[in-house]
Amino acid sequence: MASSPTLVIGTRGSPLALAQAHETQDRLVAAHGWTVEHLPLSIIKTTGDAIQDRPLSEAGGKGLFTKELDIALLDGSIDLAVHSAKDLPTALPEGIVIAGFLPREDVRDAFISYRYKSLDDLPQGAVVGSASLRRQAQIRRLRPDLQVTLMRGNVQTRLAKLERGEVDATLLAMAGLRRLGLTDHVTTVLETDDFLPAVGQGAIAVAIRADDKRVSAALAPILDASTAHAPAAERAFLTILDGSCRTPIAGHARLIGNELEIRGLVLRPDGSECLEAIRRGSPDDAVALGRDAGSELRSRMPPDFLKS
Numbered sequence: 001m002a003s004s005p006t007l008v009i010g011t012r013g014s015p016l017a018l019a020q021a022h023e024t025q026d027r028l029v030a031a032h033g034w035t036v037e038h039l040p041l042s043i044i045k046t047t048g049d050a051i052q053d054r055p056l057s058e059a060g061g062k063g064l065f066t067k068e069l070d071i072a073l074l075d076g077s078i079d080l081a082v083h084s085a086k087d088l089p090t091a092l093p094e095g096i097v098i099a100g101f102l103p104r105e106d107v108r109d110a111f112i113s114y115r116y117k118s119l120d121d122l123p124q125g126a127v128v129g130s131a132s133l134r135r136q137a138q139i140r141r142l143r144p145d146l147q148v149t150l151m152r153g154n155v156q157t158r159l160a161k162l163e164r165g166e167v168d169a170t171l172l173a174m175a176g177l178r179r180l181g182l183t184d185h186v187t188t189v190l191e192t193d194d195f196l197p198a199v200g201q202g203a204i205a206v207a208i209r210a211d212d213k214r215v216s217a218a219l220a221p222i223l224d225a226s227t228a229h230a231p232a233a234e235r236a237f238l239t240i241l242d243g244s245c246r247t248p249i250a251g252h253a254r255l256i257g258n259e260l261e262i263r264g265l266v267l268r269p270d271g272s273e274c275l276e277a278i279r280r281g282s283p284d285d286a287v288a289l290g291r292d293a294g295s296e297l298r299s300r301m302p303p304d305f306l307k308s
């Protein structure tokens with residue numbers, strides 16, 4: 001095995017997952033001059049892909065998109081797993097680590113409607129579909145008069161539901177739309193000051209076996225050291241807040257000059273209350289800044305916070 005240049009890339013089979021796996025493959029080809037034959041994709045169906053009828057928060061949470069890929073990593077049938085950082089649980093199984101992140105895409109959410117120009121423009125009672133508790137709570141906070149309904153499925157499925165008029169509008173991540181070449185559908189981009197993204201949004205995380213020096217050396221040239229601090233701070237923030245999928249949590253870190261700023265929110269599910277924490281400091285303290293912001297929110301959250 002050690003002498004073979006072949007690295008098997010594990011991915012889910014959704015169009016977005018495949019686009020992200022191909023991006024990883026292309027970057028490895030460019031960095032090493034390898035051919036794609038040495039970087040085969042292994043497409044793995046996860047439990048999360050199979051469940052379409054209920055919120056994943058009820059079915060068992062984020063690990064549902066990673067479990068089968070984790071097993072394949074640990075049994076050696078794949079050498080790296082490509083994930084949307086947003087969908088990765090904060091705690092990885094023993095023996096698996098995040099090698100790093102690819103250069104981050106646009107972190108913002110997009111408002112998409114074929115009839116209305118923006119969230120503000122939606123008439124009272126209009127229906128907005130989203131499966132994300134974070135988006136649902138922020139929409140309700142901004143527009144308590146709208147109807148927010150559960151809408152699952154991959155990016156294309158959601159756009160099809162919008163087209164059929166099942167909902168008046170939806171929100172999707174700019175990053176996914178860009179990677180799929182679907183930005184023509186975007187009606188307005190929501191700035192992070194108004195609508196905070198999910199922890200890890202726009203970042204692609206590459207998971208490997210913790211002891212696999214061969215794969216970590218191969219990945220080193222394609223991983224983006226300059227943007228790794230932000231997802232690290234965000235994930236530390238989420239870890240403190242337990243990161244259960246039932247909690248509307250948003251968190252975004254960015255470099256401002258030489259400083260890293262993390263902004264985090266927790267919301268009541270009905271949007272009636274929103275707590276915010278902000279920390280700024282050295283990017284080297286990314287994890288501490290994220291934890292600190294998370295601890296502040298955890299201590300400020302009333303015990304009944306997540307019940308309404």
Ligand SMILES: NCc1[nH]cc(CCC(=O)O)c1CC(=O)O
Binds near residue numbers: 085173176200
């Ligand atoms: N939960 C699904 C998911 N996971 C990652 C992305 C988009 C890409 C990203 O945020 O990095 C999406 C779709 C969406 O939220 O619009």
